[in-house]
Amino acid sequence: MNDVQYQVARKEDVSEIKNILFSVRGDSSKFNYQDFVVALKDKKVVGCIRLKNIDNDYYELSSLAVKPEYRNQKIGSQLISKIIDKKTEKIFLFCFKFNCGFYKKNGFLEINTKELPDTLKEELIRVKGLLPSNQKIIAMLFNKK
Numbered sequence: 001m002n003d004v005q006y007q008v009a010r011k012e013d014v015s016e017i018k019n020i021l022f023s024v025r026g027d028s029s030k031f032n033y034q035d036f037v038v039a040l041k042d043k044k045v046v047g048c049i050r051l052k053n054i055d056n057d058y059y060e061l062s063s064l065a066v067k068p069e070y071r072n073q074k075i076g077s078q079l080i081s082k083i084i085d086k087k088t089e090k091i092f093l094f095c096f097k098f099n100c101g102f103y104k105k106n107g108f109l110e111i112n113t114k115e116l117p118d119t120l121k122e123e124l125i126r127v128k129g130l131l132p133s134n135q136k137i138i139a140m141l142f143n144k145k
Ligand SMILES: CC(C)(COP(=O)(O)OP(=O)(O)OC[C@H]1O[C@@H](n2cnc3c(N)ncnc32)[C@H](O)[C@@H]1OP(=O)(O)O)[C@@H](O)C(=O)NCCC(=O)NCCS
Pocket: 024, 063, 064, 065, 066, 067, 070, 071, 072, 073, 074, 075, 076, 077, 078, 094, 095, 096, 098, 099, 100, 101, 102, 105
């Protein structure tokens, strides 16, 4: 959409990002606003995404959320494409099974958790500990084309 702007988050976006993440029970642990890209409409944050640099060799994509009234307008997909940009490192993510289809459409492939780097295996254990045991978490890797 032409009237949505995408940019690296600024300090003044922090409370709106946190509100959006809170509303979807998204991940706001180890919050560093400079890791986020935001989607702005009329200067208001309507969506956000984060890329955490892990050990300099690879990234974890997380904290993707779009306000309900702005969904299905490609903002989520644009946020993914803008934050990945031309990165050449591996980009992993964790998601619920029901979101796998969305990420597949956006270039990610499901992987076996055994393929995760050690730091992310630890992160997976932490994330699982926060969720009800019936919620299956899927690991995915961005498939560069
Ligand atoms: C997931 C989310 C970020 C998508 O944002 P969005 O701006 O609506 O995404 P887009 O408009 O780019 O893409 C929507 C497309 O994905 C599809 N889609 C959305 N959720 C999907 C899902 N769970 N599985 C499969 N497809 C899905 C839509 O049907 C639509 O398909 P189309 O392009 O063929 O019409 C948004 O629904 C959201 O904020 N959800 C709550 C938070 C969340 O679950 N975040 C992900 C954490 S892992």
